[in-house]
Amino acid sequence: MGAATSIELYNVSKEYHRDAFTIPVLVDLDLSVDEGEFLALMGPSGSGKTTLLNLVAGLDRATHGEVIVHGQDLGLLSEAQITRWRADNVGFIFQTYNLIPVLTAFENVELPLLLTSLSRKRRRQNVATALRIVGLEGREHHYPRQLSGGQEQRVAIARAIVTDPYLLVADEPTGDLDRTTAGEILDLLQLLNREFEKTIVMVTHDPLAALRAGRTLHLDKGRLVDDVVREASVPALP
């Protein structure tokens, strides 16, 4: 794999305006990510990692330049279109899991499927499959507060993959977890990348986590300062 291009950024800048000031967050970024790549984004706090992730995931718009994902120029989509596009193409994994507390694990995973036209039965099957992939069979009826942090993040990952999206974005997915649990979550992401051929962009502070990715980008003050591609990513910890 690795032939087709998955994510292309041309001359992308992002600025925020506060009062009379313009805050440049991303400056003249060019980037190309292949299909099926597992990309880690590193850099100091405030360097623009989350902002870059948001642009790629269609949550935010570039001030200048083009963001093209899976052949789609995101700048050309209306707000309603880009919302729909996200539902079809992107799975989200957050540092704080962001599960809906009043919904069970099953219902949380089912949530994005409510935006599709799938039958109840098909939804049920897809949720079961997603929960099996993340290793949470038997926990369907637990509420988030009845689960550990690692389990919550697995539910969140199941929710991210249940619609079979093209791209997974993860913002510090192991930031709130202990080392062992973090390792398990990273195992899972690696599995999704290798077995299910998901393109993954993951923001992390943890160099060990970054080693799981095939490529690591370093951002500093909104600029790309380093781009390391490994022959093969480090295998899962024993």
Place this chain on the structure above:
Amino acid sequence: MIPLKYNLRNLRVRWKTTAMTMLGTGLVVWSACLLFGLVDGLEHSLKVSGEPLDLIVMRPGSTNETTGGFASSKADQLLTLPGIARDEAGHPMAAEEILNIPIAVRGNGTRTNVIVRGVQPASRRLRPDFRIIEGRDLEPGKGECIVSSATSRRFRGAQIGGRLDFGDREAYQVVGIFTAGGSSAESEIWADFQDVVRNTGRSGSVSCVQLRAADRSAYDKLREAIEGEARFKLAAIPEPVYFLNQSRSSVFLKGAGTLIAVLLTIGAMFAAANTMFAAVSTRTREIGTMRALGFSRRDILICFLGESLILCALGGAGGVLAAIPLNAWTYETSDFNSFASVMVAFRLGPTALSVAIGMTLAMGLFGGMMPALRAVRLEVIAALRER
């Protein structure tokens, strides 16, 4: 669409706020039910009192039975007019009646005017669904009377076996309790025509004649004869028109009720809005997450408006349920013409229910609108950064 269970469970999770808001909206809806239940009761009694083929014959120019007397000789001739409906026994359905407004003493010792109506046998058939529900009907010439159960409960001496004393010359023995389909007759004390004439010394005149036409064409002919013929020259007022003119207190109640309902609704709207603002702000990150997952602004709007509506509907339903026991309740007011006591039976009818539903929708929609719009306007990335 965001599933309804999301809203229901959130309402359950913050059950204390939910309960408080329900209490507020419920009380407001209950109060509106109370006011408009009286309007419904009054309008119902006026509506059932007005039979389409019934005529009330009074002195021309008079608008009320209590002020409409004319000579008995004319009344006697009226009873023989052709075209009057007949009952199974062949008796004409027409009755001379005489009204008197003495002062009665309530159970608590206060005084008020009441209507005593001297009736003839046919009077009963001219009222909707007249029935004796306790004791027996009065016998003519014996100084007996019958009353409604509301009157029986309210006035001294109005219980079966009791005696209603109106001064030295007028007194009646209560022998039975009647109902008349919730019509205005239930506010009156019924005695024998001749007894009332004798007691009040008003022989030679009647207050009105009530009659029912056999059919539509007889009805028109009767009206013509009564109003046109030289021997009568009386007013033949259609019963529905007569009672429509008596509905002024209903108009007043409606006006006051509407004003109060509007003010209360606005108050409750703020309570609902407050609750929903809190809900939106504690769930900001959830909203951001759902938007990231692909739920549209419209989904969010429907979700939070829906939650506000459910919240207010729960309160509103509670308010209506709590108003149901009031159905056994009768409210005493004064007739605008005669100042006589009028019983209004509370009735959770179409007006009260539609006002309750309208208020609930207004509280839910307008109270929920601002918070829902705040949820809609949230920027996804800002909402996701929250907390």
